[in-house]
Amino acid sequence: MWGGAVAANQVEGAWNEDGKGPSTADVATAGSREVPREYTDGVQPGRFYPSHEAVDFYHRYREDIALFAEMGFRAFRTSVNWSRIFPNGDEAEPNAAGLDFYDRLVDELLAHDIRPVLTLSHYEVPYGLVERYGSWRDRRMVEFFARYSESVLARLGDRVDHWLTFNEINAITLFPFVPAGLRFAEGENRDAVIYQAAHHQLLASARAVELARQYSPGSQVGMMMLYPTTYAQTCHPQDALERVQMMRPHWLFPEVQVHGRYPSWAEAFLRGKGVTLDLQPGDAELLARGTVDYIGISYYMSVVASHQDGGEISHGNIAGGFRNPYLAESDWGWQIDPLGLRLALNELNDRYHKPIFVVENGLGAYDELTADGRVHDPYRSEYLAAHLRQIHAAMTEDGVEVMGFTPWGCLDCVSMSTGQMSKRYGLIYVDRDDAGQGSLRRIRKDSFEWYREVIATGGASV
Numbered sequence: 001m002w003g004g005a006v007a008a009n010q011v012e013g014a015w016n017e018d019g020k021g022p023s024t025a026d027v028a029t030a031g032s033r034e035v036p037r038e039y040t041d042g043v044q045p046g047r048f049y050p051s052h053e054a055v056d057f058y059h060r061y062r063e064d065i066a067l068f069a070e071m072g073f074r075a076f077r078t079s080v081n082w083s084r085i086f087p088n089g090d091e092a093e094p095n096a097a098g099l100d101f102y103d104r105l106v107d108e109l110l111a112h113d114i115r116p117v118l119t120l121s122h123y124e125v126p127y128g129l130v131e132r133y134g135s136w137r138d139r140r141m142v143e144f145f146a147r148y149s150e151s152v153l154a155r156l157g158d159r160v161d162h163w164l165t166f167n168e169i170n171a172i173t174l175f176p177f178v179p180a181g182l183r184f185a186e187g188e189n190r191d192a193v194i195y196q197a198a199h200h201q202l203l204a205s206a207r208a209v210e211l212a213r214q215y216s217p218g219s220q221v222g223m224m225m226l227y228p229t230t231y232a233q234t235c236h237p238q239d240a241l242e243r244v245q246m247m248r249p250h251w252l253f254p255e256v257q258v259h260g261r262y263p264s265w266a267e268a269f270l271r272g273k274g275v276t277l278d279l280q281p282g283d284a285e286l287l288a289r290g291t292v293d294y295i296g297i298s299y300y301m302s303v304v305a306s307h308q309d310g311g312e313i314s315h316g317n318i319a320g321g322f323r324n325p326y327l328a329e330s331d332w333g334w335q336i337d338p339l340g341l342r343l344a345l346n347e348l349n350d351r352y353h354k355p356i357f358v359v360e361n362g363l364g365a366y367d368e369l370t371a372d373g374r375v376h377d378p379y380r381s382e383y384l385a386a387h388l389r390q391i392h393a394a395m396t397e398d399g400v401e402v403m404g405f406t407p408w409g410c411l412d413c414v415s416m417s418t419g420q421m422s423k424r425y426g427l428i429y430v431d432r433d434d435a436g437q438g439s440l441r442r443i444r445k446d447s448f449e450w451y452r453e454v455i456a457t458g459g460a461s462v
């Protein structure tokens with residue numbers, strides 16, 4: 001399945017239209033490479049252009065889908081924004097206008113022979129749930145999420161055949177507000193909050209899987225994780241142990257979502273962090289019932305584990321770890337490692353024996369709209385080609401089943417980590433700057449033509 005990927009809050013805009021409520025993404029200010037985004041206590045109109053207007057996909061999706069079709073997309077991954085469907089999160093009934101939007105979107109995609117791949121939760125939580133319940137720290141979130149998922153699945157389940165429950169579910173351990181709306185009291189054991197919230201998300205994911213079986217029979221439901229391929233810095237045995245320990249918080253999630261139970265090491269691992277999970281009767285059974293059909297991954301970089309001072313820390317790298325001297329890095333410090341993707345696919349295949357969908361990969365870069373009215377971005381197609389070659393090797397030489405490839409931000413969108421437009425991933429340029437100014441005109445980049453050829457030749461042109 002060749003295509004592209006975005007997320008609702010990073011492209012749609014229209015943050016308060018047609019009954020939509022504010023979400024966690026809507027209270028985040030724009031940051032920059034140097035200045036982190038600020039996740040504020042509320043919505044102060046005027047300060048929040050990033051997700052409030054984004055690239056206006058909400059009103060321009062028809063034009064964008066036509067461009068995707070021109071590139072030959074067979075799949076398009078986006079997310080449903082929870083706060084369009086349940087503006088405060090805990091209402092009894094869904095907002096009809098929110099469901100109508102996704103209904104039209106799905107039909108438009110299908111009319112172009114593009115299969116929608118829908119993520120139920122991509123880095124947004126209705127802000128009302130953060131204020132009233134402390135977001136995912138509260139077990140009642142499982143029911144709110146199930147109600148939301150049921151509304152979406154009941155409406156779209158007949159036409160959507162690929163679902164993902166939570167985007168990068170393991171990111172909760174790295175930056176807990178963005179994916180899960182978690183804030184902490186002073187002196188609180190953060191790990192206790194994070195892993196309990198993660199448990200609630202795992203239960204919610206299992207509920208969504210069950211509901212998909214009911215409302216979207218025959219569809220495939222995946223878990224989705226950020227995959228940080230991790231190297232031991234040296235052959236010192238302690239570095240190898242450090243690597244195992246760094247991977248544990250990531251492995252925890254596919255262990256539960258694929259196997260339907262916590263792994264044997266989970267209790268000791270959590271005890272080491274001073275965490276005892278609140279497990280209720282019925283939880284184990286629910287997790288066992290709600291296992292997924294496939295694994296979705298995002299892959300951007302690899303990281304280095306060291307048991308001692310491993311040298312310079314790669315700061316921009318959202319997954320942490322030390323700088324790898326063998327790799328180049330993006331302008332934002334994300335270390336570029338195509339072979340690491342082959343390793344990722346092999347590690348996952350060796351452990352889980354499930355089909356894998358590469359639902360995010362790409363290069364965030366500064367693009368220039370030149371005098372000829374074009375964007376010449378050979379660096380982007382080179383990045384994607386290098387990663388595609390490794391996917392191909394994993395498929396043909398290692399026997400990994402890869403379902404598809406949907407590069408991230410196929411349409412320029414707001415960057416998750418910086419909240420800016422200037423960190424661009426797109427094959428389609430959007431005339432919009434960091435201050436939220438610009439005509440919003442769409443322009444085909446050189447990588448657009450390159451990707452069209454890749455799809456047309458089934459990858460042979462790479």
Ligand code: BGP
Pocket residue numbers: 007010123167168226298360364408414415416417418423
């Ligand atoms: C992933 C997220 C996406 C996306 C991407 C690129 O972690 O799932 O939402 O934004 O990273 O990140 P950024 O926009 O910070 O460069």
